[in-house]
Amino acid sequence: MDDLTYDLQQLCRRNRDGSHATQDDRKRSLKLAAQQLREAGFRQMRATSFKGKHVEALLARWQREGLAVGTIKNRLAHLRWWAEKIDKAGLLPKDNTQLGIADRRYVTNINKAVELGPELSRITDPHVRMSLQLQAAFGLRREEAIKFRPGYADRGDHIVLKGSWTKGGRERSIPITTPEQRIVLQAAHQLAGAGSLIPAHKNYVQQRNVYDGQCKSAGISHMHGLRHQYAQARYRTLTGWQAPAAGGPSGNALTPAERVQDTEARQVISRELGHERTQVTAVYLGR
Known part of the structure; x- marks a missing residue:
């Protein structure tokens, strides 16, 4: 060396x-x-x-x-x-x-959202299945969903993600706003108990490899699209209309009052997804 x-x-x-x-x-x-x-x-x-x-x-x-x-x-x-x-x-x-490196433009109205469907039944590892359900319910990244400890995260009306689970090491909270989220959390409690969604005999890298292998075998890909789906569902709840990427009106078609709602919704969603800049929400929501 x-x-x-x-x-x-x-x-x-x-x-x-x-x-x-x-x-x-x-x-x-x-x-x-x-x-x-x-x-x-x-x-x-x-x-x-x-x-x-x-x-x-x-x-x-x-x-x-x-x-x-x-x-x-x-x-x-x-x-x-x-x-x-x-x-x-x-x-x-x-x-x-x-x-001489151009800034990446976070502007797209191509919908990259995905939902969990029947293919979830082809996931045989219960911890991987639970991680995928958490990703869909809360817009978590893969690492966050694998390291998730329901006993620590569940605070009643919101969940808290430790900095050691997240990209950039920043702790963040996500509100619990739907019955479906509570159902997923209860299932996570039952499976993990006081631990995480990494089985006791494995470390993070080993469980990540299991996750990747299970998804590949089940024909599931682009699981980052679950974050897109979460972001678009939250946008619809916060504004009352679909995000541009999901077929909703573009920013140019909004009234001044609607633009204020759009901006406020993007700020909320940006925080919940763990991003610092609201411009990044265009990746998930379009413009």
Whole structure:
């Protein structure tokens, strides 16, 4: 193992920011960056010797390879993390457009919502089945639904997600607004008891692999679409009309009063989904 790869591994071990999935992605991304810098001729680097020329070399390679903008932005986020941990936070600009990377546009009226149907009966692992039902009922991410501990989360009129379950490590709450959500929670209590939806003899990564394998065998894919369905159902409840992605009116067709409702609904949904920016709701709701 070269010095740079070793240094970056140690940096990741000492700084466990974010969820397990975020940490795993960061480790893989930084390991790849170290390899690509070595291939670019930077042979005797240490983590602390990171400079602008290294960013430029990596970015140029990624653009030559034709990587998707989203992939490049994710890799740049990991480079920013690296720079921050060695006290060089100003090494990369916060705005990707200064690096020639266009901002991703969160505008789409293509409906990506999915609902759980008969295929759920083909899921043989009860913990995976329960995780999928929680995703549908509360718009949870996969990791959140796998790590879910009903004894901790259930607060009567809302659920609370621990920061260690969520993307970015931010705790959040989601209201319980329907009888169906309460039914799903009661089933989760019965299955998990005081524990989580990870069986006692497994760790998170093992159960995530079971989840992925079960979904693949059952012919279920794009389970992120359950979050889209949750967001669109909440939008309909909060506004009284369908979201644009579900066939409702676009923002241009709304009256001034309706636009206020639309904005307020998107703010609520953004918080419930665990996003910081309301613009991201356009992915789920359209515009």
